[in-house]
Amino acid sequence: MTTICLVDTTFARVDMASHAVEVLRSLMPDARIVRRTVPGIKDIPVEMKRMIEEFGCEGGMTFGWVGPSLVDKIAYAVYSLALQLVQLEAGIHVIDVTVHEDEAETEDELYRIAVDRARKHAENLYYLLRQPERLAEMAGTGRRQGRPDVGPITV
Amino acid sequence: MTTICLVDTTFARVDMASHAVEVLRSLMPDARIVRRTVPGIKDIPVEMKRMIEEFGCEGGMTFGWVGPSLVDKIAYAVYSLALQLVQLEAGIHVIDVTVHEDEAETEDELYRIAVDRARKHAENLYYLLRQPERLAEMAGTGRRQGRPDVGPITV
Amino acid sequence: MTTICLVDTTFARVDMASHAVEVLRSLMPDARIVRRTVPGIKDIPVEMKRMIEEFGCEGGMTFGWVGPSLVDKIAYAVYSLALQLVQLEAGIHVIDVTVHEDEAETEDELYRIAVDRARKHAENLYYLLRQPERLAEMAGTGRRQGRPDVGPITV
Amino acid sequence: MTTICLVDTTFARVDMASHAVEVLRSLMPDARIVRRTVPGIKDIPVEMKRMIEEFGCEGGMTFGWVGPSLVDKIAYAVYSLALQLVQLEAGIHVIDVTVHEDEAETEDELYRIAVDRARKHAENLYYLLRQPERLAEMAGTGRRQGRPDVGPITV
Amino acid sequence: MTTICLVDTTFARVDMASHAVEVLRSLMPDARIVRRTVPGIKDIPVEMKRMIEEFGCEGGMTFGWVGPSLVDKIAYAVYSLALQLVQLEAGIHVIDVTVHEDEAETEDELYRIAVDRARKHAENLYYLLRQPERLAEMAGTGRRQGRPDVGPITV
Secondary structure, eight states, X not given: OOEEEEEEESSXXXXXXXXXXXXXXXXXXXXXXXEEEESSGGGHHHHHHHHHHHHOOSEEEEEEEEOSSHHHHHHHHHHHHHHHHHHHHHTOEXXXXXXXXXXXXXXXXXXXHHHHHHHHHHHHXXXXXXXXXXXXXXXXXXXXXXXXXXXXXXX | OOEEEEEEESSOSSOHHHHHHHHHHHHOTTOEEEEEEESSGXXXXXXXXXXXXXXXXXXXXXXXXXXSSHHHHHHHHHHHHHHHHHHHHHTOEEEEEEEEGGGOSSHHHHHHXXXXXXXXXXXXXXXXXXXXXXHHHTTTSOOOSSSOOOOOOOO | OOEEEEEEESSOSSOHHHXXXXXXXXXXXXXXXXXXXXXXXXXXXXXXXXXXXXXXXXEEEEEEEEOXXXXXXXXXXXXXXXXXXXXXXXXXXXXXXXXXXXXXXXXXXXXXXXXXXXXXXXXXXXXXXXXXXXXXXXTTSOOOSSSOOOOOOOO | OOEEEEEEESSOSSOHXXXXXXXXXHHOTTOEEEEEEESSGGGXXXXXXXXXXXXXXXXXXXXXXXXXXXXXXXXXXXXXXXXXXXXXXXXXXXXXXXEEGGGOSSHHHHHHHXXXXXXXXXXXXXXXXXXXXXXXXXXXXXXXSSSOOOOOOOO | OOEEEEEEESSOSSOHHHHHHHHHHHHOTTOEEEEEEESSGGGHHHXXXXXXXXXXXXXXXXXXXXXXXXXXHHHHHHXXXXXXXXXXXXXXXXXEEEEEGGGOSSHHHHHXXXXXXXXXXXXXXXXXXXXXXXXXXXXXXXXXXXXXXXXXXXX
């Protein structure tokens, strides 16, 4: 049985993980999905590491929400690097779904970005785990999550 | 018995740890709380690591205070990343309560931010250790520490 | 037999890896080339690490594509550092071929940069693995990938 | 016997380590103080690590000097993070005394900052090693090194 | 016999390593000097690590060349941090001789900086390995490489 581990935060303003769970359940009905919530993004890496050790996750997703200030971006960089360390140590993919508040002008748009990014990255995790050839077909084709695909540059 | 380890600094301008201790004692009267003070934030990670080794902490909190300059922010980034390493090595949560001097216009406001952040994050540590289901209920609901909650985006 | 491992992304807008494969095949017809595609650059390091463990790669190439915003650059920094860790742990060269969208004014130019950089770095990997003396001859001579060589400064 | 290890640079424009030695000798006349000099701050971390292995230092101090440019600040960030790694691996405090050239308008002021910071941090190292209760008494009281204390915020 | 390992790049526009070799040979005629060239700075750390393992280097030098853009500076930061990791793991000094294109207005000046920095840092490596007391004498005296010494601040 495949185990997939998710970590999200109480800081985020959209419940992205629920959307990801929905997609993952439809694509991998046989998978066990384990989900934990922590206060903020800097609490995610160690929680993911603990889950990997406890549940033996084959893949993971994290859901972050980042403010617009320099300090927010520093926190994101630190979080993101720590998540790389967790992945490298465990040897598994943990896809980071992060929304930055300065990505959009309105709350509506932020919401749409968050949901779309969570759902598309849940698909991506499925491809990584079960259908890597689908990703291979899309190599260099300008796929985006949270936004419409931009497509490949054709010359 | 749960052991909780706190590290704060002489650089900070508010005694945040005392507020956190008050909250932790009321929520976990059975816990052992160990507290140490170091000069500045860059001295925190190794002190926390030493305490984890000496006391076998199940969770921790750190209390930082950061000035407004680029050098201050670099120091914060370095400190924050080192604290990730400490958490990942020990496999325990250490919640970072940091106040940035450029977060507020007045000392009064800085003080309120500091106290509120310390108290709410003490609650968060309690949830992480004893009531993770409470955090799960708040996933994606825009909780803030040091500021009022912003709430979830509803569309 | 030499095994070379490539990782690219669905985010990129040019299929750089195919150009690199073409060059590598012509220079090292005896080499085994293994290629994987992941969603974005932050998924590359752990994939490369997994490939190194699975295939025993003697060298690698990665193909990234990075937007113009600060958050994009943070993601690049994090990715790049994680790739250093992968290289240092495995003790093999993994050449990073990354195109930044703000490197050029037009899509045509971005495309030319991407192809040229992928092809020249494929040559570089060949030199590293089989003809290091060729690189030694070019020491300090201002070679560029994605752009014309600038040459050495002569005084 | 307590061994304290100091590393400074030929790049710095003030001999800060001598001031620290003076303070350390008066506070810990029984301690062995070992001092080494390297060219610049990026040479400090490995030297400190070598000294820790050679002398079994219980604590350390480093003395850096950093220019005003972005490249100077990057070098400082890299140095500072590497010094965290050295501390975490050895489990000992190494207090970083760094002066940034853009901290002051005049050379006189830079000199005063450097000397004051070196002397106060030598005291801090003494407190960490021998009188941690003194630091605990000063928690959250706005102590500064290189500048006058700013004191706690009182409301 | 002392072995010294050098890594430079084809990206650089000045053959700095040859100048360093000249100085090292005159100061340490008995030393074995091993030199390798890689495409760019991000390829240096793993090459240095490989050389340390292959040749048992007692000291090293690297020669980087960095453009003026933000992406160039990120690459430098990543490279520089990875080089710290290599040094810390091996426990040896590897002096980084890097020239930034925005350090000077003209190519002539860049050339002079590059040569002077390479030669003076070769001397510094010699001091670190054979005459550390010479560095101790220069502690805090404002030595510069690539520029004239600025001297100590005297008050």
